[in-house]
Amino acid sequence: MPERVDCLIHLRTEAVSVIIDGSAGRLPGIAYWGADLGELTPADVTAVIAAGSRRGPLVDQGVPTGPALLPEQWTTWTGRPGLSGSRNGRDWSPRFTTTGVSVTGEVSEQGAVIIGGAASVEFRAADPVAGLDLVITVELTAGGLLRSRAEVINSGAEPYQLDDLVLAYPVPERGRELLDFAGRWSKERTPQRRELTVGTHLREGRRGRTGADAATVLHVGTPGFGFADGELWGVHVAWSGNHTHYAERLANGEQVVGGGELLLPGEVRLAAGESYTSPWLYGSYGVGLDQVARRFHRYLRSRDQHPGRDRPVTLNVWEAVYFDHDTDRLLDLAERAAALGVERYVLDDGWFGARRNDHAGLGDWTVSKDVWPDGLHPLVNRVRELGMEFGLWFEPEMINLDSDVARAHPEWVMATGDRLPVEHRHQQVINLGIPECYAYLRDAIGALLDEYPIGYIKWDHNRDLIDSGTAPEGRPGVHTQTAAVYRLIDELKAAHPGLEIESCSSGGARVDLGILERTDRVWVSDCIDPLDRQQMNRWTTQLIPPELMGSHVASGRSHTTGRWHDLSFRAGTAVFGHFGIEWDLAEATEAELAELGGWIEFFKAERGLLLGGDLVRIDYPDESVHAHGVVAPDRRSAIFAVAAVGRSEVELVGRIPLRGLDPGLRYRVEPVMIDSGAVGRSREPWFTEPLAPLPGSALISGGLRVSDLRPEHVVLVRVEAVEAS
Numbered sequence: 063m064p065e066r067v068d069c070l071i072h073l074r075t076e077a078v079s080v081i082i083d084g085s086a087g088r089l090p091g092i093a094y095w096g097a098d099l100g101e102l103t104p105a106d107v108t109a110v111i112a113a114g115s116r117r118g119p120l121v122d123q124g125v126p127t128g129p130a131l132l133p134e135q136w137t138t139w140t141g142r143p144g145l146s147g148s149r150n151g152r153d154w155s156p157r158f159t160t161t162g163v164s165v166t167g168e169v170s171e172q173g174a175v176i177i178g179g180a181a182s183v184e185f186r187a188a189d190p191v192a193g194l195d196l197v198i199t200v201e202l203t204a205g206g207l208l209r210s211r212a213e214v215i216n217s218g219a220e221p222y223q224l225d226d227l228v229l230a231y232p233v234p235e236r237g238r239e240l241l242d243f244a245g246r247w248s249k250e251r252t253p254q255r256r257e258l259t260v261g262t263h264l265r266e267g268r269r270g271r272t273g274a275d276a277a278t279v280l281h282v283g284t285p286g287f288g289f290a291d292g293e294l295w296g297v298h299v300a301w302s303g304n305h306t307h308y309a310e311r312l313a314n315g316e317q318v319v320g321g322g323e324l325l326l327p328g329e330v331r332l333a334a335g336e337s338y339t340s341p342w343l344y345g346s347y348g349v350g351l352d353q354v355a356r357r358f359h360r361y362l363r364s365r366d367q368h369p370g371r372d373r374p375v376t377l378n379v380w381e382a383v384y385f386d387h388d389t390d391r392l393l394d395l396a397e398r399a400a401a402l403g404v405e406r407y408v409l410d411d412g413w414f415g416a417r418r419n420d421h422a423g424l425g426d427w428t429v430s431k432d433v434w435p436d437g438l439h440p441l442v443n444r445v446r447e448l449g450m451e452f453g454l455w456f457e458p459e460m461i462n463l464d465s466d467v468a469r470a471h472p473e474w475v476m477a478t479g480d481r482l483p484v485e486h487r488h489q490q491v492i493n494l495g496i497p498e499c500y501a502y503l504r505d506a507i508g509a510l511l512d513e514y515p516i517g518y519i520k521w522d523h524n525r526d527l528i529d530s531g532t533a534p535e536g537r538p539g540v541h542t543q544t545a546a547v548y549r550l551i552d553e554l555k556a557a558h559p560g561l562e563i564e565s566c567s568s569g570g571a572r573v574d575l576g577i578l579e580r581t582d583r584v585w586v587s588d589c590i591d592p593l594d595r596q597q598m599n600r601w602t603t604q605l606i607p608p609e610l611m612g613s614h615v616a617s618g619r620s621h622t623t624g625r626w627h628d629l630s631f632r633a634g635t636a637v638f639g640h641f642g643i644e645w646d647l648a649e650a651t652e653a654e655l656a657e658l659g660g661w662i663e664f665f666k667a668e669r670g671l672l673l674g675g676d677l678v679r680i681d682y683p684d685e686s687v688h689a690h691g692v693v694a695p696d697r698r699s700a701i702f703a704v705a706a707v708g709r710s711e712v713e714l715v716g717r718i719p720l721r722g723l724d725p726g727l728r729y730r731v732e733p734v735m736i737d738s739g740a741v742g743r744s745r746e747p748w749f750t751e752p753l754a755p756l757p758g759s760a761l762i763s764g765g766l767r768v769s770d771l772r773p774e775h776v777v778l779v780r781v782e783a784v785e786a787s
Contacts, residue, residue, distance in 0.1 A: 075179045271567055380644065494543055519561065633658065
């Protein structure tokens with residue numbers, strides 16, 4: 063489409079409309095973001111913008127009627143400015159003028175208005191007085207996900223220190239309730255709600271990684287919203303370092319939700335001609351939390367690099383052996399795993415350098431001759447002979463001071479310059495921002511990938527980046543470190559096609575769309591207790607689809623909580639993700655192995671649906687009950703689960719609505735049976751035979767009654783469409 067300066071743009075797809083006001087040469091603003099407005103004429107688009115504009119003398123003076131995507135102070139916006147920075151106190155409040163607009167995608171030009179579907183819009187702007195240029199990119203994806211980012215360029219002669227850059231989307235006044243997430247190690251993604259009042263709800267991540275307590279997705283919605291009901295506007299910052307999410311309500315009633323990278327003092331200082339590009343800010347609008355989540359899922363699934371649905375059943379040996387790397391024991395685990403149908407075997411921490419515990423060895427990425435005198439070849443070869451893929455654990459971004467590399471290069475340890483950061487887990491952070499250090503890590507990991515047929519890396523990251531600077535000055539280095547991690551992963555994957563990488567960070571402390579642009583799944587939590595995983599899996603899928611979520615069966619007694627659970631509860635929880643095992647199989651009984659084999663067989667048979675269907679989470683008034691499922695895109699099949707995560711006040715759970723089915727079809731409903739009986743069998747079996755076919759409308763509205771489910775048990779049901787008789 064030809065270059066232009068002033069334009070109005072209406073994009074619509076998948077029940078979402080976005081109207082962008084790029085008129086009068088000012089920075090673009092989102093004039094409307096919400097439910098599909100239908101086919102609008104150019105006059106309609108102009109009228110919609112006018113109807114939502116504020117009135118008063120400022121408008122007559124040419125001041126914009128609402129905040130730009132990058133809010134500017136000169137417009138009298140009294141909320142958080144989009145750009146903060148200066149040249150030693152000068153040029154701190156720029157006034158940008160648009161110099162060009164280009165649009166690509168499914169669009170047509172109708173005078174001064176552009177109408178389209180999925181498309182990308184690039185706005186170029188400048189303030190020659192402040193010596194700054196700006197590029198803002200806005201996209202509406204085919205699945206209805208809105209995303210934007212900004213690039214600021216120093217066009218002046220003197221350095222410009224950038225202190226902050228955030229983008230913001232407007233939210234209508236009816237959005238008055240907030241939902242985001244908190245959490246800690248082994249209890250990630252804990253939901254929290256509050257009212258949006260005048261002021262700023264600010265969530266800053268200063269851990270140098272996404273964090274177990276990250277907001278993840280910050281939602282603003284109509285009060286009382288649930289999984290199926292209520293309008294919601296949610297945002298996510300796709301960045302794995304320090305970051306900001308915020309929601310803001312001004313005294314005049316205007317509201318925005320936004321975010322960006324959180325920059326440490328002096329971290330981005332632009333010389334003449336240099337630029338900084340913000341991470342993508344994703345926005346998802348929907349009716350109900352499930353629709354908000356589904357837009358993220360469909361975007362991720364549409365990517366060329368997205369892993370397929372046939373995710374391999376994985377055994378990770380950590381909770382089986384910890385640091386005790388006995389070759390015979392590990393070979394025995396491989397034999398047992400292969401006999402059960404496991405498809406990927408992962409050797410965890412302890413195989414390298416002096417790594418006999420977590421006090422030493424990090425950074426020395428060579429196979430330990432003491433533990434593995436013949437290298438990893440005996441184990442790797444046997445694993446592959448058994449038909450399994452081999453995976454290996456790394457923690458490339460960390461270093462023990464008790465390591466050869468730290469002794470040789472103490473300057474590679476990230477520090478403020480005059481002191482080391484407080485130690486955590488006996489480790490520090492190795493500085494990938496130093497070119498020689500980066501090259502060492504790239505070559506060391508690459509050499510192992512060249513020597514061994516490694517198909518999978520568990521990429522761990524077990525401490526926050528606190529006081530993380532570059533010696534000797536100690537300048538902050540989180541931004542550079544995060545960008546270097548991205549580049550390192552990209553280089554390794556480019557050099558080794560087909561390599562898959564899991565993002566693990568003290569469990570689930572690095573779950574974001576920045577790291578997932580280059581990795582293939584995340585480890586949700588170091589806690590595999592199924593009771594806690596019911597909550598964590600439920601809310602992790604608010605951002606990512608199940609196939610990207612590592613979900614394993616652990617031993618009967620949880621290593622993090624000490625609770626005991628039946629295998630049916632552990633496995634019935636784990637199958638709604640990338641299924642695997644974290645258990646010493648030598649300690650399992652024959653009955654447990656037989657049942658576990660049944661669950662593996664079930665997952666393999668159903669993983670196309672479990673990992674490819676639409677997520678459905680069911681609102682139920684009794685908080686002791688979690689109900690959820692996946693429904694095939696054609697709505698002809700589904701698998702639902704009802705879990706008792708507490709003890710109800712009443713004897714009967716009641717009716718669970720099976721949302722997502724086709725009301726016009728009839729369905730056969732049957733329990734999932736593994737080995738000896740119904741999953742989650744209570745004192746009296748719930749039901750063991752298929753029910754008579756029922757209309758989808760009855761299952762959606764009337765629901766399915768669940769009887770007397772014991773606490774910390776789960777029931778799975780399979781729903782299949784049947785032909786009309």
